[in-house]
Amino acid sequence: MTRRDSTIFALLGLTLVWILLWGTFSWANLLGGLGVAAVVLIAFPLPPVVFGGRLRPVALARFVGWFAYDLVVASVQVAALACRPGPQPHSAIIGVRLRVNTDLNLTLTAEALSLVPGSLILEVDRSLGVLYVHVLDVSDRAQADRFRRDVLALERRIVSAVGSPSEFQLVNRSES
Amino acid sequence: MSALDVVASVCLIAGAAFSLAAGIALTRFPDILSRMHAATKPQVLGLLLVLLGCALRFRNTVDITTLVLIGVFALATAPVAAHMIGRVAYRSGEHRADLLVIDELADHQPR
Structure with a gap:
């Protein structure tokens, strides 16, 4: 584009x-x-958004469906955590390096991440393509690693929906 | 009362419940980073459900288009606002470091 x-x-x-x-x-x-x-x-001139990809309707529908599901799960989780008596929840800050380092992908992934289970973007390292995410209710390293995989799965769904063919191959190859 | 009205009532009550939970979370969570979770997820879902409930009750395009815009802008802006507040809170040390199991951002030098 x-x-x-x-x-x-x-x-x-x-x-x-x-x-x-x-x-x-x-x-x-x-x-x-x-x-x-x-x-x-x-x-208010905007910087041009580089969009080298193409829309894939089926993948886009899958992304939207997952997103809605994740949003409900996340909300129930936070609501339950809020009403649960007991000790205060622990959390963690983890850095996740995305595979596709473009403005559009970083923005979409960061936006979607903030709305889905237990995550909040704190800092973005643009040059390396790393998102630093605050994760709520994490008590050990294994849970943090599971969350890291969730982030990469979310990125895969986004790139599958709007990415260019080469990006599409990149995320779908490194998955397996 | 038609079936649509029943669905609308369920949406409105569920939306209000999520908003209430977001409010409770805001007061109960230990630090600002945790509170930002409450300000994004249950709050946005609560708003969307209330909007959906309203749309099912109004059933005319003039109102529904406005409701759609409110939903879209809430989805687009809530994460950005939470990100900015979280970023500032972390940089100025306003978070509870003792509650963090892992902090990979601590090794990273902000520029």
Whole structure:
């Protein structure tokens, strides 16, 4: 995706938000939205997002399904931990090096991670592609290692959904 | 009361329960890093369930599109806010180091 493509993509996205805000589709809303989007993009230029991949609908659906499941599990976990009497939960900070070191992959993985079981991003090392994650309710090293594998599995689902063919091969090969 | 209304009520009550749990977690968890977990997961799910419940009750596009936007922005911004607060808390030493089993970030020099 070139710089021009990502600008067009942002323009259409912002226009869609504008139409959703009004709640009804009309040509006036469409034109008004395009105008507002253009002003926003000129006033606040964004760095281009390098998107070298392609969308794989089945993998994307699988990612969304897992994400919803993980979100529910995570919420129940935290809620149960909050209401459980007893000692305060221990936690751990672990560094996980992602296999695909791109802006898009780091961002998506970090966002998804913060919402799924027991994890919170603390620090990102951009040059090495390492995410430092705070994990709630960890009591030993074995649990931390299990969590590390969960992070890499999440990355695999994301890259499978939107990654380029070479990235797709990278994550799916190192898995086995 | 139709079946949709029943589903909507279940969503609203479950959403409220998750939000309550998030509130309890905020007061009970030992340090700011643990509290940020409560501010992201149960809180976002609680909000999404309440929005879903509202959408099932309203059933008109003008309201539903607004609810969809609220959900999307909550999903996009909650992790970022939690990340920024967690990052600052760690760097300024506002976390409980004695509760950490492993700290791999300690060996890493922040730049």
